[in-house]
Amino acid sequence: MQTATLIIPQRFNGPPSSGNGGYSCGRLAAFLTGPAKVRLHKPPPLGTELQIKHGDASSVDMYEGDMLVASAVPCQFEMNIPTPPSxxxxxxxxxxxxxxxxxxxxxxxxxxxxxxxxxxxxxxxxxxxxxxxxxxxxxxxxxxxxxxxxxxxxxxxxxxxxxxxxxxxxxxxxxxxxxxxxxxxxxxxxxxxxxxxxxxxxxxxxxxxxxxxxxxxxxxxxxxxxxxxxxxxxx
Known part of the structure; x- marks a missing residue:
């Protein structure tokens, strides 16, 4: 199982003591190619070394020690997008x-x-x-x-x-x-x-x-x- 690490800096908080959800999802999604679905299992901690583990070619997980923080998989999703306003x-x-x-x-x-x-x-x-x-x-x-x-x-x-x-x-x-x-x-x-x-x-x-x-x-x-x-x- 391949392993990397990352840290979510304090600047990128959502709630005061945890990472912004979108930023945290984006950091994990960067380990995949193309559209991704990221699930947050707990608030991502700030200023803490997090382990990124590749389970296989189609999934990646973020851990704080033994605790699962987030998981991501490639995805395809359909949605109707409204006409953007000017x-x-x-x-x-x-x-x-x-x-x-x-x-x-x-x-x-x-x-x-x-x-x-x-x-x-x-x-x-x-x-x-x-x-x-x-x-x-x-x-x-x-x-x-x-x-x-x-x-x-x-x-x-x-x-x-x-x-x-x-x-x-x-x-x-x-x-x-x-x-x-x-x-x-x-x-x-x-x-x-x-x-x-x-x-x-x-x-x-x-x-x-x-x-x-x-x-x-x-x-x-x-x-x-x-x-x-x-x-x-x-x-």
Whole structure:
């Protein structure tokens, strides 16, 4: 069994004491080729050496000692992607972000309004017309790019995470954690451009809710997509 290690730095937190779900999923998905389905078995710890173990050619696991943190497998998933809103409509929707105040995780790397300017992704999706479609603009910082000028894959996975939460939470302050993220990076996400990140609810089943998220260029070309599963912690 092949083994590697990685550490999730403090900067990339979701809840204050654990890794952002999308970032953590993206770090593990990078050990596979193509679309991947990542399941989080426990909150990924920050600043801790994690072991990456390849069970076979089609699976990879993340461990903290003997404890399974996350598992990933290649996948193919079908989903209907709504027409992305224009950048102008995405900017307008972002003014209606429901959690500029009283955010559940105010310092989340992806969506926390309590972080220093430009330290996180600053994705604040709000309803475009109603809660059936949310959107916000995104301009990745230069420190999030690789040597080729593309947004690093784990950062793209991060952007595919939290907007799905707001699609299922809507205006509610819902306590829910990411359980599973299916993601596909369809084209390189070039730096130096503003994109539209948009999300929509798919369905609810008991304590589980499902959402879709996609990233598009200004001309509407889809660059990445995901289907997320959220587990409600509220009674």
């Amino acid at each position: 950048p102008a409509r995405a900017r307008d929707a972002s003014t209606r972000f429901a959690r500029y105040q009283d955010h559940v995780f105010d310092t989340c790397f992806v969506c926390g309004p309590g972080r220093p300017a430009h330290d996180g992704l600053e994705l604040f999706p709000g309803p475009v017309d109603d809660w059936g479609l949310l959107a916000c603009p995104w301009t990745p910082g230069e420190d999030m790019l690789d040597a080729d000028g593309n947004v690093r894959s784990e950062i793209v996975w991060s952007a595919l995470d939290c907007p799905g939460y707001f699609a299922i939470a809507r205006e509610r302050k819902l306590h829910a954690l990411l359980g599973e993220l299916e993601g596909e990076l369809m084209q390189p996400v070039k730096g130096g451009q503003t994109m539209v990140v948009f999300s929509w609810p798919i369905e609810e089943a008991g304590r589980k809710s499902y959402a879709g998220t996609a990233i598009a260029r200004e001309d509407g070309t889809i660059l990445a997509r995901s289907r997320s599963t959220w587990i409600s912690l509220d009674p």
